[in-house]
Amino acid sequence: MAAVNSKITLKLLIDARSHKVLFGEAGKDFIDFLFSLLTLPLGSVIKLLSPRTMIGSIGKLYQSVENLNEIYLVANRAKASLLQPEVSTSYVTNQLLLGTEATVMVPSVSSVELKYYLCNYCYKKVTTVRNTMCPSCKYAMVSDVAFVAPSGSASSVGAGNAGEGVGGFVKEVVTYMITDDLEVTPMSAISSITLVNRFIMKKDVQLEEKVVAVGMKEGLALLKASLDSPTALTDVFCQPNKKKAKPPS
Numbered sequence: 001m002a003a004v005n006s007k008i009t010l011k012l013l014i015d016a017r018s019h020k021v022l023f024g025e026a027g028k029d030f031i032d033f034l035f036s037l038l039t040l041p042l043g044s045v046i047k048l049l050s051p052r053t054m055i056g057s058i059g060k061l062y063q064s065v066e067n068l069n070e071i072y073l074v075a076n077r078a079k080a081s082l083l084q085p086e087v088s089t090s091y092v093t094n095q096l097l098l099g100t101e102a103t104v105m106v107p108s109v110s111s112v113e114l115k116y117y118l119c120n121y122c123y124k125k126v127t128t129v130r131n132t133m134c135p136s137c138k139y140a141m142v143s144d145v146a147f148v149a150p151s152g153s154a155s156s157v158g159a160g161n162a163g164e165g166v167g168g169f170v171k172e173v174v175t176y177m178i179t180d181d182l183e184v185t186p187m188s189a190i191s192s193i194t195l196v197n198r199f200i201m202k203k204d205v206q207l208e209e210k211v212v213a214v215g216m217k218e219g220l221a222l223l224k225a226s227l228d229s230p231t232a233l234t235d236v237f238c239q240p241n242k243k244k245a246k247p248p249s
């Protein structure tokens with residue numbers, strides 16, 4: 001639905017007194033984005049968040065590779081494969097939110113155009129280098145075979161929106177509920193009332209609805225918060241001291 005640069009919106013129920021998010025309500029586009037975070041290679045995550053801000057030691061590990069002279073690397077393994085690993089191309093629209101399009105737009109299948117060679121003796125082994133010996137029958141593998149991208153992958157989704165329900169992960173028809181610690185479930189009246197009640201019982205609350213826009217800045221902040229905070233939505237959208245997230249235009 002959303003054009004490449006348009007922002008995704010997310011509806012939040014917040015407590016204006018404590019500046020906490022009770023839960024959020026969102027459609028397919030936001031949930032697809034959240035789920036797509038799980039498809040990111042660790043190297044990409046560190047690059048996106050900048051190695052220096054990483055909790056733990058993984059940032060140093062990343063920087064070591066960055067600083068290591070190429071002469072120590074096996075020739076066919078470029079640094080780039082560690083520092084900017086290829087992001088799966090199946091979910092292109094979501095990852096645009098993280099500004100990873102530069103790497104995303106290099107589809108592994110179509111641009112590299114790997115050729116595949118089948119063993120035409122056993123028909124069970126395939127390789128990318130012609131004349132490689134089949135490990136089972138010891139014949140040279142020479143039969144050209146073509147790779148067919150499955151439907152729903154990047155090559156078939158193409159640049160446009162593709163059919164509804166083809167791209168991404170979740171179905172369009174359902175509204176989803178997201179808790180502050182990013183538990184995602186299909187929205188149901190009962191579960192949201194239960195959550196609200198639990199919250200109201202605790203203390204005085206001042207419930208407020210707030211619609212926020214999720215763009216690249218918020219996308220990156222969510223990625224970071226998802227890794228180091230149990231209150232990701234509050235951290236990103238409800239910081240009392242920071243300026244408020246702008247409503248969608």
Ligand SMILES: [Zn+2]
Nearest residue numbers: 119122134137
């Ligand atoms: Zn064979």
